[in-house]
Amino acid sequence: MADLSTLARPYAKAAFDYANENGVVNEWEDFLFIASTIVKDTSFQPLLDNPAVSAEQKSAVLVDLYDTQVASDNDSAFKLLLKNNQGHSHDGNVRYPPVSTELSNFVIQLSEHERLALLPEVYEHYRHHKALSLKQLDAYVTSAYPLTDAQRELLQSRLAASLNASVVIHESVDASLLAGATIKVGDKVIDDSMRGKLQQLKTQLTA
Incomplete structure (x- = not known):
């Protein structure tokens, strides 16, 4: 279903x-x-x-x-x-x-x-x-450490260019990610965290 x-x-x-x-x-x-x-x-x-x-x-x-x-x-x-x-x-x-x-x-x-x-x-x-319709999207960013101003501005500009829309970033911190971040926009999730990469490696090794 x-x-x-x-x-x-x-x-x-x-x-x-x-x-x-x-x-x-x-x-x-x-x-x-x-x-x-x-x-x-x-x-x-x-x-x-x-x-x-x-x-x-x-x-x-x-x-x-x-x-x-x-x-x-x-x-x-x-x-x-x-x-x-x-x-x-x-x-x-x-x-x-x-x-x-x-x-x-x-x-x-x-x-x-x-x-x-x-x-x-x-x-x-x-x-x-x-x-x-307003050309504005919410991006939910969860990072291992708080974003710096430079990181936030770079991420926002790259997302805006990729999505062809203005982007509002909502931040949260999750130390269990170890490093990197996950980004969720709508139904799409980008996992660029160290934890995610380790999980992908584990899956590849056990496949």
């Missing part, structure tokens, strides 16, 4: 294509972020897995939660979570519109095909499509 990421791709592309064509990219991103957070919560799982609850009812729960907790004048944990979402482009005084009929229909389609559990992956792919 295909993995969740593969199953989510066509839904994410359809969602982004519609949102981009109709000027509602941020609105759909906001909802997908909150909805993906909800479906990952263990308290939502019994409802998600309950065959006695219809697809329309399951999707209605997500829409109602967003409309009452985010698209309202009251402060809420979901609204704070959305404002603090890394990379979110809205300012602190933004008003969030209620879920549109088109977005609600999209959620119903996911529910009817028993795909609500894919929402976290749909959200990540949606963000990737948005970044591509």
Whole structure:
């Protein structure tokens, strides 16, 4: 069976294509972020897995939660979570519109095909499509030691030239890599670490 990421791709592309064509990219991103957070919560799982609850009812729960907790004048944990979402482009005084009929229909389609559990992956792919449309990509760099300013600038310029996009680097350190670094952009991973090279050598010797 295909993995969740593969199953989510066509839904994410359809969602982004519609949102981009109709000027509602941020609105759909906001909802997908909150909805993906909800479906990952263990308290939502019994409802998600309950065959006695219809697809329309399951999707209605997500829409109602967003409309009452985010698209309202009251402060809420979901609204704070959305404002603090890394990379979110809205300012602190933004008003969030209620879920549109088109977005609600999209959620119903996911529910009817028993795909609500894919929402976290749909959200990540949606963000990737948005970044591509803006010619901006996130590169997650894990290195054995903190990058120097020179290394960071060189890596950023090389990635930008290779990907033909502006690149935002997110750094983390993992001493177990021994040396070098791993770089993840979208679904692509480049392992240039000493640990990775040793593992490749071990695989070659035991093949």
